[in-house]
Amino acid sequence: MKTENSKVNGIQKKYETVSSDVLIIGAGGAGLRAAIEAFDNEASVVVVSKSLLGKAHTVMAEGGIAASVANVDSKDNWKVHFSDTIVEGVYIGNWRMAEIMTKEAPDRVYELERYGALFDRTPDGKIMQRAFGAHTYRRLCHVGDKTGLELIRTLEDQILHRDVNVMDEVFITKLFIKNNSVSGALGIRLRTGEIILFRTKTVILCTGGAGRLYKVTSNSWESTGDGIALAYNAGAELMDMEMIQFHPTGMVYPPGVKGLLVTEGIRGEGGILLNAKGERFMLRYSPEKKELDARDVVARAIHSEIEAGRGTEHNAVYLDISQKGAKFIHQKLPGMYSQFMDFAGVDITKQPMEVAPTVHYQMGGIRVDPETCRTNIKGLFAAGEVASGLHGANRLGGNSLADILVFGKRAGLAAAIYSSKTALSSISTEEISKEIARINSFANKKKGLNPQTIIKVIGETMSEKVGIVRDGKDLGLALTKIQALRKKAKNVGVSGSLKFNPGLLSCLEVEGMLTTAEAIIRSAIARKESRGAHTRKDFPKKDPKFKKNILSYKNGNSMKLKMVSVPSMPDRLKQLVKLEVY
């Protein structure tokens, strides 16, 4: 590491320089798996994350990893998993990504086991699997309701025993691009407030989702869509940004925990949904699958009940598992029992829970090549929730943990290979100084606008106008609002220095949040049909004209959109999937 000075307009700006073959932004499951692979393929690897190592959003994952190891239902195989994934993604998912994921997920699960993860077991000693919405077979390998924690700890252990440079609590603010290739990135080390220049041959973005754009979400603090904005500004293409998954059941009360996830496992174990009048309304919406229909179906049903005035006093519906008895609940759902007891004072063995949909996952994201996870920018890769393609218009529960392992590994390998054939390129001192000046402009600002005032309006706008059920008029209003906020956002600033200053981070996040929100809204306006997670009141039907992927990208200073055909499946795969009906 060395310290350098750059002098622009007479202002001295100090920064440290860190060089690597592969710079991985994000230490969730995707980032850590990528780091292992890149390191094992002889690359020098730096991993940065904006929170502490081991705390990434992935730790919250509960239900499990979908992989057709067929330990419980012997008829399962990758082909069935493939078909479930494509059908549930409503035929706009990328067939090759789905094929790769479903074929390789079992290997990634067994590899985790070899790394030391301890999964729950079947009676004959194999990895246990549980049922989840819209998976044909019991498919989710799990560790109680703490699968994400085991996944992160296991990978963390592997990383700590390799010579990987982990720089946690470093916040990346910009990617540098030269001649359409990656040359580096700039970040702040929160602990000290120092600026760090990363010179690197490749960058893998593993920055996760953007749930924090919404007022009500199950996502962690970190999920503000930073990676989407970093990629967009670097010239990368985004895809299907309108596809936001609402999980049907989030907590609603007390206000402090609004949005917190109530696991699908409750319905999996027999929990039923009731409206305020005590009707089991899923019988009307989905007589066959009832509570266990796909997430978009159940979320819309709950939304309709509340809209029709059949919700509870907190605008929710009831989820009741108490009929199963206390013993059963303590054994199968201990985490949920204490979550409701500790936070809401509700005893779920005796009382129903109040639940309503909560923003949970982003299916859209950076457009990548299925084999290597590379983007249209040379040396720039993306994997995990920040990437798009695999899940199409709706993600199956459990497919994300499989996604982050399978494509994390592939991205790590591809980046290592690419970097072995590339040299570091230079970064202009002027660009560096400009970015350092931008960061500094937010700090030590006595009269700055509090960034929270903007974040709050983003959250309200997205939740109210870009929610589960959308229409053209509201989306138009939302776009106007976001554009107005962009002007206002120029004035944000906080007191205090660059050192561990959460307000400063919010200032830096705001711009990315606005960019991500804009891409979501513009794509939602463009998709004039209802498909999967995207429902339009003014276009309530699915439309073959829109069996397309919607790209968004930067053109000069404005955002452009383009519809592209969904890559068509080879015949060998077509025969696995039932024909799409309209």
Next chain:
Amino acid sequence: MKELTINIFRMDPAVDNAGKYKKFNVPVQEGMVVLDAVRYVQENIDPSLALRWNCKAARCGSCSAEINGRPRLMCKTRVDMLEEEITVSPIRAYPLIKDLVTDVSNNYEIERRIPAFRPKKGAAQPFLINQIDVTRSQEFRRCIECFLCQDVCHVIREHNTNYIGPRHAIKVASLDMHPMDGIDRSPMLNGDLGLGFCNITKCCQEVCPEGIKITDNAIIPEKERAVDYKYDPILRLARRLRRGSSAK
């Protein structure tokens, strides 16, 4: 609207010689937790207040602090359970970075020193393991690395020893009790890693938000194991045989 008073520790060691508590008034909401109150201050009154939080669901272990003197997760502590006036300070076992944030990086250094899982030689893959044999290790794997147990351990707080602390002792135990693991770490734990300094006060397991029986289920068995090895080579051999194919 009802308000509560919260005293929050403020200090940037790079600039200040001593820390001070600043008093804030925060509107009370039903079901509010301490993290809500601290975040209210950070978001509305002083955006530069340093704190850590990620999940707000007691799952990530980021928001550890001392609340009215007791180590707790801020996101799991309801304000209606505390006296009217709340005081929040950073955890004491680690060097202060700023306000409520401490430098916990030495925990990762310790983890590097603990040998990672290595499958037993010749173990058939994929592994066949009975549920009953994974349960013991899984208890320790619930750890969210909040380091509250490290914070209350008097050996860590007051004595400068080589003891790695309760969080890491259970890490060792979780690996040792993995039925397919091929390394025995207890000699190292009782030797270089300093478990001998622990005098079984059980303070650690009292504060664990995950309810892990750190002393009863990890530390005492690991200590006993070391005693066995020292004094009883036969027992040691018998144990190894008894471990059999699935249980270690």
